[in-house]
Amino acid sequence: MTAAPVASREAVLETRGLTKAFGGLVAVNAVSLRFLERQPHAIIGPNGAGKSTLVNLLTAHMRPSEGQILCRGVDITRLPAHKMPGLGIGRSYQKTNVFPSFSCFENVRLAAQSRLSTSMRFFRPASSLRDTNAHADEALELCGLSARRHRVAGTMSYGEQRQLEIGMVLATAPQILVLDEPLAGMGVEESELMVALLKDLARRYTLILIEHDMDAVFSIAEVLTVMVNGTMLESGPVEQVRASQAVQDAYLGDGGEVF
Numbered sequence: 001m002t003a004a005p006v007a008s009r010e011a012v013l014e015t016r017g018l019t020k021a022f023g024g025l026v027a028v029n030a031v032s033l034r035f036l037e038r039q040p041h042a043i044i045g046p047n048g049a050g051k052s053t054l055v056n057l058l059t060a061h062m063r064p065s066e067g068q069i070l071c072r073g074v075d076i077t078r079l080p081a082h083k084m085p086g087l088g089i090g091r092s093y094q095k096t097n098v099f100p101s102f103s104c105f106e107n108v109r110l111a112a113q114s115r116l117s118t119s120m121r122f123f124r125p126a127s128s129l130r131d132t133n134a135h136a137d138e139a140l141e142l143c144g145l146s147a148r149r150h151r152v153a154g155t156m157s158y159g160e161q162r163q164l165e166i167g168m169v170l171a172t173a174p175q176i177l178v179l180d181e182p183l184a185g186m187g188v189e190e191s192e193l194m195v196a197l198l199k200d201l202a203r204r205y206t207l208i209l210i211e212h213d214m215d216a217v218f219s220i221a222e223v224l225t226v227m228v229n230g231t232m233l234e235s236g237p238v239e240q241v242r243a244s245q246a247v248q249d250a251y252l253g254d255g256g257e258v259f
């Protein structure tokens with residue numbers, strides 16, 4: 001599958017000169033990126049490149065020092081994190097983030113409930129509770145855990161817990177999925193299952209994927225952005241970025257065979 005020309009598709013999310021400094025350390029440095037509707041986009045880079053910081057900025061978990069974030073053309077730079085699900089922006093974390101003593105269903109239902117606005121909570125009609133449960137069941141189905149509905153999350157395998165985490169994001173009815181290293185710490189079989197899941201999700205959602213696993217990146221992403229030391233080294237169709245000399249030199253080091 002080849003990436004469509006950038007100008008012909010709407011950017012669902014866009015950064016303009018996005019910068020985040022922690023004191024003297026510029027973790028994200030003037031990054032301008034366009035994430036297009038349902039075009040799976042992977043962001044790679046060595047440890048400390050600024051990938052998670054970029055995720056935190058995109059999902060309003062951190063405020064940028066400079067620059068802008070636009071969602072479908074609307075400036076959302078100053079919006080608080082709790083508004084993100086309402087905009088269709090869902091995220092997962094680099095470290096597992098499930099409630100271990102709750103069942104799978106309870107985990108996804110909690111996530112689905114978080115979508116309801118605070119003002120509605122006390123007057124919630126029974127139909128909206130039914131909606132929440134339906135959303136939760138749908139999310140379990142999408143993340144492949146329907147058969148584990150009543151299983152206590154903490155007793156499942158690590159891979160299943162990471163699947164559940166994605167289910168929790170899906171339960172917030174997102175359009176954009178920002179996933180921070182969903183394959184981290186997984187074994188070969190668990191990774192294969194997760195890659196299949198991510199490929200499926202990439203057809204339904206706009207997937208922004210932070211990942212170190214290159215095989216996974218190449219089998220899922222259409223667009224690849226390489227970050228090094230907070231700056232964007234290269235961004236474009238996967239094959240083009242893969243062939244770039246700057247990427248080969250800076251990211252791969254001395255003739256490394258990562259690609």
Ligand SMILES: Nc1ncnc2c1ncn2[C@@H]1O[C@H](COP(=O)(O)OP(=O)(O)OP(=O)(O)O)[C@@H](O)[C@H]1O
Pocket residue numbers: 022025027045046047048049050051052053054094
């Ligand atoms: N809250 C913070 N306060 C101070 N420095 C931070 C903070 N968060 C991140 N950093 C620093 O910013 C830089 C980028 O970190 P970040 O976590 O974004 O990298 P990353 O690309 O996600 O790395 P990894 O691949 O290891 O997850 C690092 O030098 C890190 O130490």
Ligand SMILES: [Mg+2]
Pocket residue numbers: 051052053094
């Ligand atoms: Mg990170």
